[in-house]
Every structure is written in C-alpha cells, then in structure tokens.
Amino acid sequence: MLVLSPLLVPLFTAVLTVLLQRHQRAQQGVSIAGAVVLLLCALWLVQEVSSVGRIQLALGNWPLPFAIEFVADRLSALMVIITAVLGLGVLVYQTSIAEPASESAMLHPLLHGLLAAVGGAVLTADLFNLYVWFELMLITVLGLLVVQDGYRHTEAAFKYFALNLLGTLLFLATVAMLYGTTGQLNFSALADAAQHPELKAVIPVYVAMLMSAFLLKAAAFPLFFWLPASYHSLPAPVLALIGGLITKVGIYVLLRLMGEVFIDQPAVFYEALGWIAIATMISGVLGAAYHWDLRRILAFHIVSQIGYLLLAVALATPASGLAGVFFMVHNILAKAALFLIAGIMWQAAGHYDLRRIGGLYPARPLLAVLFLIAGFSLVGIPPSSGFWGKFLLVQESFVQGRYLWGGLALFVGVLTLYSMVKIWLEGFWKPHPQGTAVTATNRQLTPAYAVVLVLALLLLVTGLYPEPLIQYSEAATSMLWQESAP
C-alpha cells in the first residue's frame, strides 16, 4: 500500500474536496490535511527505499508482466517527496493574499488530481499506465487553466491543450506500436524485448517517437513555445506547482526510459539530444532576456533549465544521471521559490511588469534576501545548490570530451545571471516609478513568506551541505545505463 500512497492519498483527498464543495473552509482544511498526509507518506517511502532499495507491487495480484506494476526506488521516491513538499507549500501559500488562485469549487480537487497524476507517473512501471497518468496530468492542468475566469485563460488553455494533445497522441501511438511489436508494456519486460536481435533495427524508430513526445511535453527546443504562451497567465501558487514540477516529470520519464528501458540506442540519438539540449538552453535564456513580465521571464527560464536536464540525459552515464537528478531537485525548488516570490512581489508592488514596479529592497528587505538566495541558486553561483548541479553536469561533459556542450552550458549560466540581475535592479533596486506604490505589509502574507522561507532554507542547505543529496542521488542513479538493469 505504501507504494501506492502517493496516488491514493491525493485521489481520496480530491474526492473529499469535491464532496465538500459547498463548505469552503472545511474544503481548505481537508485539502491541506491531505497534503500533510501525502508528505508523511512520502517521507516514510524515502525511508523505506533507502533501506531496502526497491519496492514492487503488482496491482490486483496478477502475474507479471501482465499486471500493472508500480515500483518505488530511490529515484521515484525522490520525485514523490519533492511533489509532496511542493503540493503542501502551494496549498499553504494559497491561504495568503499573495495572488492566490481564485477559490473556485474545483481548485482543490484539481490540484490534488494533479498531485495524484504526478505520483502515478513517477511510480508506474508500465508504459500504458504511464500514458494514463500523463493524460490525467493534461486534464488537470487544463482544468486549472480554465477555472481561472477570463478570456486570457481560455486562450492559454487552448494553446496548452492543442500542443500537449499532439504529444499525448504521439505517445499513445508509439505505445500501441511497441505493444504490437514486442507484446510487452511492462518496463523490465520491454527492456528485455528491446535487446532481441531481430528488433534492433525497429526499436530506435519507436524510441525516437517516444523521445519527441516527451520533448514536447518537457518544452524542449523547438517545441517549447507553448509553455511561455500558456503558463504566464496562471496565478503564482498554481504556476509554482505546474512550472516547477510538470515539465520535469517529462524529463524524469525520459531519464527512466532512456536509462533503464531502452539503454542501448545508436550514438546519433545522444548526439541529437545533446544539441537539442543546448538549443533549448540558449533559446530559453534569450527569450527570458527579452521579456519584462516577471512571469514570462521565469517561464522562459523553465525552458532554459530543461536544457540542462536534457544534457544530463544526453550524456547517458550514471554520473550524468546523478548530475541530472541533483539538478532536477535543486531546480524544482528554486523555480517554485522564484514563482512564489514573484507572487509576493506582485502583491507588494502591484504589477508583474518590471518596468512598472520597483523600490522593493527598502520596503521588503526579507523578500530581497529570499530572492537573492533563489536567484543565485538558479544562476549557480557557489556555494548555492545550483552551483553543485551545474558543476557535476559540466564536469561530466568535460570528462566525456564534450567541451563545447559544457562550455555553452556555462555561458548560458552567465545569461541567466543577466536575467536575475535585471529582476533585481528593476524590481528591488530602482525606486518605484509612481513613487510610493509599495503597499503596506499585511499579516495575511505570513503563510506566503513562511513557504518561501522554507523553500529558500532547503536551497541553502543543499547548497552548503550537498553531500547527503549527492550520495542519495548517486545511489538512485547507479542503475541507469547498466546492462544488467532490472
């Protein structure tokens, strides 16, 4: 049951919150309680897999490989706990007045549905089941876009829907073809089948299709344009959850499929993936440099960071996997913190456009410090958590002789610094263009500050004392790209 808790707990919570639609306070209470239970389950799960390594569960006691299998190992447990932390943080933040999402009756059910979908997607060991969770993710994100009133949201929802549906259909078609060819859907059974000499020629075609589907979902170059177009219209807490987490689930799945199931692909795949990664990094960071809207800047930085994660997949060794996983943890935390900080900035200064705000440093010194922590982490200035992520990644590309990739990754870091400095100078340093407009502090902002403070502390701790997370990630990724992978 423990393996299934990351999907069952949010599902039950979602159902309860729908039943409590008429009672807003009770709904909020149940919603937060559900997130707390999820976090406890996640902690327990991490504890368990740290000692036993791997927990398997075949649904309904059907024999493998026919049963839908769920597997919790260190890698998926790490994703589960990050999801739980973000889920709880976002729900607590939502109780403050720093641009909460409009409390429509469907908000909490959809948020928990999203958490369940992420939990299912990271734990499943069955390709078709994975498709189902991705579908649920698509539906809940779409719902979250739609429940916010207004034309702007409908337009964003349509862009999101159209492009992600394309990815989903491609994914489904590939699942069907793979099943038709190999007769398997279970990950380990597929991994065995893919080794079959007769299939050596055809499997790479399917892998290429799967890769395209997940690259689209992860917003990689050149298919990233849907992300800034749809994400910027979301309120801060929802944006932190979606922007922080969802695209990374695509990367996680790519890492698992490339590293555990289809491990032995032609070299051209990794070459192509590496260049796509570099193009993603650069186009994301340039897009961010061009924009003035806080949310658009941060949304483009999601794209740019996805490039780093793709680079980790492209390098295809346990060491690059370690770098990727460490970077992913750091990045989800930093990104979520920045989006939440942007929400507070909006509340304090009145706008998301950097040209129309300012003067936050004298008015909100604590917020400024929090922004510096998260911003420096994103850029990767030592000894922040981002530094270790980038260090491990660049080191691995140099070890493999990919000097150009490593060098470009460093260069993109400099451009990231430019964006963060822009936010700092415009939002915090320069005086407010209308003189006074920074609003008075409000006690109702306390939950928002508390959440950002916790995220910033987590970032600081991983930056100053990275050893435990590195060791954990090393154990989590040691099975990637191994011939004897289970």
Add this chain to the structure above:
Amino acid sequence: MTSRSIMLEYVARSAYWLMLLASVWILLRGHNAPGGGFIAGLMAVAATALLAIVYDVDSARRRLPLQPLQLAVAGVLLALISGIPGVWDDNAFLTHQWWGIEVGNNVFKLSTVIIFDVGVFAAVWGAFATYLFALLDTQGEVT
C-alpha cells in the same frame, strides 16, 4: 432548440429507459464477455444526451441519480473503496474478492469487481454528463 419534434420527444421518453437498461446489461455482461463499466457508462451518457438534446439540459439533469459532478466523484470513490478489501488478505491493492451464493442449481457470483465496475460506470456517466451539459448550455447562450 428552435423546432420541436413531437415524435422524437415521444420516442425519447421510452428510449431513455431502454438505453439505460441496455447499459446496465452491458455493465454486468462485462464479467465474462466484452463490455464493462466504461463502455456502459458511455451508453448511459448517450441516453442522457438524447434527453438533453430533445428536451433541454434541465430535464436531463433531473433524471440523473445525483448532480453530474457528484455522480462522477461518487463513482471514483466507489472504485477506490472496492480495492481495499483485497488488502486485508495481505494482497495487493485492487486484488478482487469473489464469493459464490448457491440458489437452487445456479451459483450467483458476487465479487468486489462489480463494485469497481459500478464505480467506473458512475464516474464515466457523471463526468461526461458534466461536459455535455456545459457544452449544451453555452450553445444556448450563443444562439
């Protein structure tokens, strides 16, 4: 709806129940033959859609056992609950339990699978009815 069709209205009234009956048959048939909760739910939605188009959304909504969204959620809850008994025997979640009751010469099979299937049935019926009513309502506003 601009024009009424008396004949269609007359047929729809009885066809609604016939279609629901057929959907329940498909639901139960799913145990040994093609069928099951999902497809039966879709058939039930077809019946609801017939009423909603021939009459209007309100009268179709009144005929549902619950409000559409609540119906969907009750279905999900039922499906989730059906998986729990299996855990008692130290089995995996969703391991279904079977019992046989002998009545004369026949054995009626009872199982937790039927609870799961009814849950799926209700979830599909409710969820698609929600979409359907939302779509038909906006259509009314535009024209």
